[in-house]
Amino acid sequence: MDIKILTTGGTIDKVYFDAQSQFQIGESTINEIFNEAGVGFKSDIESVLRKDSLELDDEDRELIKSKVAACSDKRILITHGTDTMVKTASVLQGFTDKTIVLTGAMQPARLRSTDAIFNVGYAVAATQILPPGVYIAMNGKVFDADKVRKNREAQRFEDC
Secondary structure, X not given: OEEEEEEEEOHHHEEOOOOOOOOEEOOOOHHHHHHHHXXXXXXXXXXXXXXXXXXXXXXXXXXXXXXXXXXXXXXXXXXXXXXOHHHHHHHOOOOOOOEEEXXXXXXXXXXXXXXXXXXXXXXXXXHHHOOOEEEEEEOOEEEEOOOEEEEOOOOEEEEO
């Protein structure tokens, strides 16, 4: 089973140099995560954007949507910043023949203590077993894209 991976940046790919510096969105960590895990499925990874999700605009979301539309794969995983993940998921509603799962991280994948690796693995599994639709896979749960919100105070996603 093939999975198309679209990366858009966000905290999952952030790089911090020291406490005094600004962050940068680095290269996607997905290849590294997959290599370390020894995954046994085929994937095609494409970097679409390298932005913090708070910097994404309607044009960026339309670009992501066009990439999904042009994709022949029926299973698509999108790494995305958590702050506007729900907004992007809502733009992707309407694809009836594809399973689209968005995931991200509260802490960069490059940090020792991160939720990124778990979230990516969980999202990969969700992408393979869910029926067509748009979902968010975070914090060990799968949410319908139109029934979820980020609880910033609790640092997790929850049903709404």
